[in-house]
Every structure is written in structure tokens, then in C-alpha cells.
Amino acid sequence: MSVAWIGSQPVPLADAVRTAAKLLASSRCPVFSLDADVHGTRSAIALAAVLGAAYDHRSGDAVAREVALFTDHGGMFTTPGEVRRRSSLIVLVGDIAPAHAELFKGWGGSSPDLGDKAPRRWFQVSASDRPTRRGKAVVKAVPLKGEGLSLNATLAVLRAELQDRMVAAPLQNVERLKKAMASAQFPVFVFSGGSLDQAGLVMLQDLIVDFNSRHRLSSLFLPDDDDAWGTVLTSLWMTGFPPRTGFINSLPSYDPVRWDVQRMIREREADVHVWMSARGGEDPPKRGSAAVIALDKTERPARGAAVTIAVGEAGLDHDGVRYSSRVGTFTAVRAAEPSPLPSVSAVLRQLAEAMPGKGTLIC
């Protein structure tokens, strides 16, 4: 089975690596779209630093929205373990990513063993103007919504009502929520970056801060994509900045507009694009004129790529370390079906060694 292609032609891995290294070495503005486990991400950022490249996650917009809550505003957060053990009142905000359904099922079938130890109650803040996009609910929750209100408008009204301020359109079941919040020792609002836009995320955190002047209240952030959040944390410990960071004179610079890799490709600023998809199932973006080096979990050359190298997935083809929102930190994962496919990290190290005068990656 081939693991490397130049254009659509199968080639030995060493040839593909050499061609990719030549493209990168001659590039004026290389960019990376990351999607790998922690080792792959570390190697990619180290290579970007050597090259003076910019990097972003493959799901750049969704990640940037989640990151913006932390860089532009901040918030009060707790961990999944604390919620499971202490919280008798959980308020879901919007549609939470289906990947977290198992987490909710586990909580739904148990009661807190610390704090007030009362049976768990569930509410859900949602928009009335559109049906839920993410399938059937996994827990039965009391709806908090108002006639004709968007999710952001609903959150604004909820925040005003919790402070007993006047509003033009009331919410259903808000008195029930107030009563429940008064009796619960550790109420928690659960949200993910995909369920709210930037303004909604800020409104939610301000609501939590307001309420904390009288009563305890926290929030649990569940990333829309665990691997993407792992990339954010890895980038933070390596450079001090989350993705959408570029290197100028070897120094990292964070700018979510300037280093938006999809925009750089669309507007033809980037000339070489290292595109990763260690989980497979995606094709590189069509637009732009950048030469694509695809590190893809694939059995065929990636569409439109100058060089494609097949890579394995951490936790499936090889061991690795991935972020898990279930435990709120990184976890080691063993290969479920070990295969000879190289890891993203291994390929990037070979690429670095093939670069003229560059040598090994320091990471």
C-alpha cells in the first residue's frame, strides 16, 4: 500500500519528504493548518518556528471563537469532575456538541455525592427561532426560552431577570430556575464554543459574575472539538499564545485576523500550505493558489495536493496524547489497531531533517 504521493503518483516516502522540504525551503509565506495529537502539534509548531510560518487549527473559526472568550473577556470555570460530584443544578446553554452526550448520560444517571447531594435538576437555555441542530436531547431539561427570541436575546433576558430588572419579553420557566438556583449549592451553566457566538459567550460569563455577588455559580466549558482544544493548550505552553500565531524573526506573534490561515490562503498571501488531517475524512480547501502538502489519514492522494503523505491517528494507529474534556486535561491513548502508518510527528521530524541546513526539531 502506498503511503506517499507527489501529485497523484505514488512515490517512496523519502522522495515525498524531500519534495515537501524543497517546497517549504523556497516558500515566501508558509502556513500550517493543524489537526494532530499533542506530539504532532508540538512538532508542527517547532517546524513553523524554524520556517517563520503561521499556524492555525483546521477548524480555525470555531477554535478562534472559543479562544476569544479567554483572550478578550475571561470567565469563571469549573471542571467536569466538580460538576459530577457537587452540582445538583445544571443549566445547558444552547446545543452542546454530540461528542459530549456520553458525559451527560453519566451525570443524568447519578446524583452529586458532595455539597447539597440533592437529585440533579436540568434546565436548557435555547432559542425559540430555530429547532435544535444536534439531534435528540440526551437528558430531559426544563426549557428556558421566550417567544421569538434568539439564543443571545434569551441569555440577555435571563441575565436581566436574575437581577430583577425589567425586560420587554419574558422567558418561560424563569421563576422555576430562580427557585432552583436559590436552593442549589453549586449550580453550573454548561456551554460549548459551537453553541454560542462571541457576544453570547460574553453575556453568559457576565451573568455568572453578576450572580456570584450573591450566590455561588460557575460554568463548565466543553470544547466543540477536544483535539482542537488540545492544540490550543499545546500552542499556549510552547509559544505563550493560542493558534492564529505567526513567527516573525523567530518570535511568536498572536493575531487572530492576520494569521487566519484560511483567509491567508483565500487572499493568496500564503504560497505553501501544510494541511493536516490525522483523523481523515476531509479534503484540503479548494480556494487559493498555495501549494498543498497534505499529511492525511488517507489511502489515496489528497485532492489538489502537491505532496500527500499518509499518517496514522493517535489512539488508533499509534499511541499518543490527546485532550479529553471528560477529565478536563490531556490523557495518554493506546493504539487500538496498531498500523505501520507514520505519526504526524514522525513525518514532520523527517521533513525538518530534509530541510537544507535546518536539522532536528527542538520540541
Add this chain to the structure above:
Amino acid sequence: MKALTFTLINPPEERLDLSILTPSTLAELTRNEIAKLRIGTSRRPASVGDLFKITGSDPANIIFEGGHSRFDGVASGMTGGSIRLVGDAGNQIARAMTGGSLYIDGSVGRHAGSGMTGGRVEIRGNAGDNVGGPLAGEITGMDGGVLIIRGKAGDYAGDRLRRGTIALCKGCGDYPGYRMIAGTIVILGRSGIMPGYLMKRGTLLFDRQPEHLSPTFLPCGEPDSPFAGLLDRYLISEKITDRALLGARPGKFAGDNAVSGKGEILYRKKGR
């Protein structure tokens, strides 16, 4: 003396950081020194002389003949003098500007007037998102001066505005006046959803009744206040409008009640 003029020779292949080309930084430099200034941001960055033909000698008056959406940071940190750009510009124009005047005869990208504390900026075309808004990690947005967009602005115009005036002459996208702390935003034409969402204080002025308000804004009737007349005179004297914007007894909403309810939205009543 003739204005120091930068005539664009070729469109740039990379984003340029033009924050160094302001009257105060160019005052002490010769033309040769200016030509050697590095403004490119890629691995092989261009210098001023690679992209511009330089003529004139008065650094207090700078003219860019030809613009591009990759011209970032035009008039960034400007303290005095004047800059005129004939063409488009990129992101963060007039960033942290404290004085002087900037005129752009085209459209601009995101974060125009971010962190500006003084001076006057006029943009003939459209502006991107976050007009006057803070960059990542900053507490406040625009903190003084006058920023006029003659075209349409994008989303989140006036994010965390703390002081000064922003005028959007052909409408704007969603969330104008988002997280506004104080100051004044004038909007002529249609605006997107939720004007004033999360605003603490400050004033949003419309030439018509705003649509899609958050339910945390409440109508306050038509208060008879001398403020409307004063403001109309100010807008005409600053050449932002050529006729009264609000007129007598404008309509008023107060909000955002989700925050403190101390902000206000004033609008011209239909038929007045």
C-alpha cells in the same frame, strides 16, 4: 514644502506593516533611510523602496498615492500632522492614534481606529468588523477622537468604545455599540441585529427606529431634552451630517438592562 509622497509601484505580495510611516517617525530620516525601512511581514520582507517611489520632503504631510487591502497599520501611533491615502487600506488603520488627521479615499479592513485616543479619521469607503474595537487582551476600545466611515461598517462597530465619536454613514452590520462603555455612535442607514448588546453607558444615535433590539432595551417615550439639539449642531459642525439627525423630541430606548440599563438609544421619529 511639498508633501512627502509614497507612490505605489507594484501591488504588494505580502501584508505590509506601515505603522512606521508616520510624520513623527519620518521627521528625522533622509529619503534614503526611509527607502531602506522594512515594511514586509513575510520571510523575505520588502522595504519601502521596493514598493514605493518617494517624492516630496514635508514629513508632516504624507500622501500615499495608491493603496491596497494589505496596507496594515496606516497612521498607527500617529501623534500629529496629516496622512492622506488614495486607495484602500488593510487592518488596524489609526491604531492608537493620539492626534493629527487621516483621510482614506477607499475602504479599510478590521479594527479601524482601535485604541485611538485623539485626532480625526475619515474613511470614504467601507470598513470591516470591530471599528474602534480593542485587540485581543485589551480592556477598552477607542478612547477619544472622531472616526467617520462614509460607507458601511461591519459587525461589532464601537466594541468597548470608551470616549469619542464614531459615525457610520451608510449603516453597519450586527452588534453596533457592543460592550460600549461610554462615548457616542452615530448610525445613518440600516443596522444589523442587537444594537447596544451588553452596553453599559454611552449613546447610540439612529436616523430611524432601530430594528432587532435586544428585549433588554425598553422604550422611554420622547423626552424633551436639549441634548438632541446640541448634538445635531455638533454633527453638522464636524461635517458628519449636513442636516439635523435627531430633530425635536427624538424617540428613546434605555438599556442594556442585562448590564446596568444606563445606556441610551436615541432615534429620529418617523415623519419628523
